[in-house]
Amino acid sequence: MKRKWNRLIPLIITVGQVVVFPYYVIWLKGVSLTFTLFAWLFATHSFSAAWGYRTFQTKKNKQKSHISFVYFGMGCAYLVVGQFNIEMDLLPYIALILQVLLGFLQGYFRAWHVEQDSYHLHAVNHYILVGWIMISLSFIKIISPVVIISMFGWLLCGCGLLKMLGKNVSN
Amino acid sequence: MKRIVKSPWILCFLVLIIVILVAFNIPIEKRKYGLAQSGMTTDYTGLLPEHVDRVVKATNRTDLQNIVKQANLEGKHISIAGLQHSQGGHTYYKDGIVIDMRTFNKVMEVNKQEKTVRVEAGASWEDVQKAVQPYGLALKVTQSQSIFTIGGSLSVNAHGRDIRFGPMADMVKEITLLTPKGDIKTIRKNDALMGYVLGGYGLFGVILDVTLDLTDNELYTIHTNKMKTSEYESYFKDVQSNAEIAMHYARVSVAPSSFLDEMYAIDYYKTGKYDQKTKLKEESFVHLTKYSLDMGRQGGFLEDLFWNTQNLYMKQIENSQITRNNVMRSESTFMEFTKPGKVEVLQEFFVPVGEYGEYMKDLKQFLPANDADDDFKIHNITIRYAAKDKTTSLNYAKEDMLGLVILIQHGLQEDDVQNAKKMIQKWTDITLTHGGTYYLPYYPYQTKEQFKESYTNWKDFKDEKQKLDPNEVFINNFYQNYLK
Ligand SMILES: Cc1cc2nc3c(=O)[nH]c(=O)nc-3n(C[C@H](O)[C@H](O)[C@H](O)COP(=O)(O)OP(=O)(O)OC[C@H]3O[C@@H](n4cnc5c(N)ncnc54)[C@H](O)[C@@H]3O)c2cc1C
Numbered sequence: 001m002k003r004k005w006n007r008l009i010p011l012i013i014t015v016g017q018v019v020v021f022p023y024y025v026i027w028l029k030g031v032s033l034t035f036t037l038f039a040w041l042f043a044t045h046s047f048s049a050a051w052g053y054r055t056f057q058t059k060k061n062k063q064k065s066h067i068s069f070v071y072f073g074m075g076c077a078y079l080v081v082g083q084f085n086i087e088m089d090l091l092p093y094i095a096l097i098l099q100v101l102l103g104f105l106q107g108y109f110r111a112w113h114v115e116q117d118s119y120h121l122h123a124v125n126h127y128i129l130v131g132w133i134m135i136s137l138s139f140i141k142i143i144s145p146v147v148i149i150s151m152f153g154w155l156l157c158g159c160g161l162l163k164m165l166g167k168n169v170s171n
Numbered sequence: 172m173k174r175i176v177k178s179p180w181i182l183c184f185l186v187l188i189i190v191i192l193v194a195f196n197i198p199i200e201k202r203k204y205g206l207a208q209s210g211m212t213t214d215y216t217g218l219l220p221e222h223v224d225r226v227v228k229a230t231n232r233t234d235l236q237n238i239v240k241q242a243n244l245e246g247k248h249i250s251i252a253g254l255q256h257s258q259g260g261h262t263y264y265k266d267g268i269v270i271d272m273r274t275f276n277k278v279m280e281v282n283k284q285e286k287t288v289r290v291e292a293g294a295s296w297e298d299v300q301k302a303v304q305p306y307g308l309a310l311k312v313t314q315s316q317s318i319f320t321i322g323g324s325l326s327v328n329a330h331g332r333d334i335r336f337g338p339m340a341d342m343v344k345e346i347t348l349l350t351p352k353g354d355i356k357t358i359r360k361n362d363a364l365m366g367y368v369l370g371g372y373g374l375f376g377v378i379l380d381v382t383l384d385l386t387d388n389e390l391y392t393i394h395t396n397k398m399k400t401s402e403y404e405s406y407f408k409d410v411q412s413n414a415e416i417a418m419h420y421a422r423v424s425v426a427p428s429s430f431l432d433e434m435y436a437i438d439y440y441k442t443g444k445y446d447q448k449t450k451l452k453e454e455s456f457v458h459l460t461k462y463s464l465d466m467g468r469q470g471g472f473l474e475d476l477f478w479n480t481q482n483l484y485m486k487q488i489e490n491s492q493i494t495r496n497n498v499m500r501s502e503s504t505f506m507e508f509t510k511p512g513k514v515e516v517l518q519e520f521f522v523p524v525g526e527y528g529e530y531m532k533d534l535k536q537f538l539p540a541n542d543a544d545d546d547f548k549i550h551n552i553t554i555r556y557a558a559k560d561k562t563t564s565l566n567y568a569k570e571d572m573l574g575l576v577i578l579i580q581h582g583l584q585e586d587d588v589q590n591a592k593k594m595i596q597k598w599t600d601i602t603l604t605h606g607g608t609y610y611l612p613y614y615p616y617q618t619k620e621q622f623k624e625s626y627t628n629w630k631d632f633k634d635e636k637q638k639l640d641p642n643e644v645f646i647n648n649f650y651q652n653y654l655k
Pocket residue numbers: 215250251252253254255256257258261262272292293313314315316318319320321322323324326327328329330331371372373374376377378379503506517612647649
């Protein structure tokens with residue numbers, strides 16, 4: 001059972017990331033004040049993801065992946081997004097830090113994920129699940145982006161916890 | 172490229188550089204105000220949203236004439252808007268027509284020999300500066316920033332850092348006016364109508380274009396002086412009698428540990444050199460100045476820290492040189508304030524130069540030194556000189572005055588607004604006992620009685636308005652509030 005969960009978590013996370021993406025973009029656009037800043041924030045995310053990806057790739061001991069902390073880190077970043085009032089002066093700066101953090105962790109996670117046996121099976125399921133979820137979400141008309149983002153944050157923290165527990169049990 | 176992609180450290184470094192670049196380029200959020208706020212019109216503070224019938228962009232004189240004539244026939248009301256930095260609904264009226272002058276902004280002629288400029292009234296000082304600077308010319312009187320329209324500035328008879336050329340009204344040679352009846356008329360210096368149009372808050376017709384006297388774009392040396400507030404009155408009298416000083420302003424501490432006790436005076440000394448080459452300065456270090464002011468906005472020891480950083484700034488600018496044009500275009504973006512539930516407003520009180528010392532003593536008794544925990548907060552006080560004005564009817568300077576420009580923050584809840592009203596009305600009373608007045612482009616916290624006591628000519632102004640505009644075609648919230 002635990003093994004099954006451990007195999008399922010990466011799928012939940014990849015699907016969740018895509019599903020939450022449009023909501024995150026709406027939040028980010030609201031925070032960005034100008035399109036230039038919006039584009040720069042995305043660029044920051046991309047460069048950080050390259051950094052995270054390469055950090056995992058060049059890791060000597062890949063068995064010690066610390067992936068549960070990566071889940072926690074991503075979860076906390078999304079929870080922070082859910083916490084901040086859109087009118088705050090410092091929000092663009094907070095968004096910048098979050099973009100670096102999320103980019104790095106997502107890059108790191110992806111580099112780890114592609115090396116898992118289940119990766120190719122996940123890829124197919126991922127596309128199908130995202131399709132179904134997005135269609136379902138399209139029927140929910142009034143929901144604030146920060147609610148979905150926060151829910152995903154909690155889910156990621158839960159995954160981190162499960163992963164940690166799973167590891168302790170197998171140890 | 173390969174090496175960059177290979178090493179995580181190089182990628183980390185790249186991310187760091189991008190983060191620094193982005194952080195320095197995050198724009199400062201600007202207030203959203205003006206003629207297109209989701210159906211409701213506002214001005215700079217957004218405090219008085221109002222529905223207007225329509226907004227007409229001014230493009231040509233004949234169209235504007237037709238609108239005015241039509242309004243006379245149909246009993247419609249018209250208000251005039253420049254850049255809407257006034258704060259009391261001066262640019263609109265419930266269900267009225269608003270003429271947006273910003274599109275009427277050509278600089279028509281610069282006459283180097285006569286040192287004059289003719290310009291359409293929707294142009295900003297910035298537009299005029301750009302046009303006259305290549306001729307080595309500069310304006311005689313403006314506000315300390317160049318973000319206002321000519322029409323808007325003349326209609327409030329503004330003042331700034333110049334201390335030699337008298338009130339703004341004095342630099343106006345000629346005005347082309349679209350009268351309340353729809354005629355186009357030229358008025359010249361010493362015409363009686365001049366005194367009603369200048370400082371007339373858009374109530375005597377549309378200023379279409381103006382011819383202004385200019386002066387040379389001289390280079391000045393900045394000297395700063397720190398002093399006790401009690402010393403300023405005699406210091407200023409020395410400044411007035413020192414012909415070497417062309418421009419001047421001062422800052423008063425609002426930090427708790429030196430509240431209304433300490434001041435800086437900034438003087439601009441003539442160098443005898445004239446300048447055609449120095450570029451008009453653009454805003455710089457906006458983030459730094461904005462976050463310093465934000466620090467001061469927190470009150471308490473942070474406001475002390477902010478005052479001390481200004482001390483460093485004064486040392487830094489001491490002995491530096493600046494052109495006249497650049498003195499007249501101070502930064503403004505750093506003042507942006509967009510905190511929900513709060514508003515920042517300006518007020519200005521004038522007292523005769525000889526009353527300054529005693530007035531400040533009274534203010535010290537009245538205002539709390541530390542307002543960190545209060546809703547009504549004072550963030551900044553600067554002092555400007557307002558020269559005796561013999562032209563305008565609604566005259567705030569019947570003799571040489573010192574104006575205290577005050578930046579105030581307060582909440583938007585009914586209680587907070589009422590409290591602000593109470594504070595400002597008391598402040599106005601104190602000003603009146605010293606033979607002072609208050610400035611009219613701002614939010615009308617004052618009572619009608621205080622208005623009448625400050626502007627003793629109000630009746631003549633109103634009578635003339637009724638005579639020249641019997642149908643009340645040109646009307647705005649300012650008129651409604653004080654004169655109706
Ligand atoms: C941040 C800030 C700093 C300021 N600093 C100073 C300062 O240093 N010194 C000072 O004296 N004032 C200062 N002011 C006040 C400012 O000078 C006035 O509010 C001025 O009217 C702003 O010009 P505007 O183009 O925004 O005019 P608006 O607010 O658009 O209009 C002001 C008045 O002029 C009338 N008007 C506009 N155009 C015309 C026209 N073409 N014909 C007839 N009437 C017209 C309007 O109907 C209205 O009654 C400051 C204001 C702000 C917000």
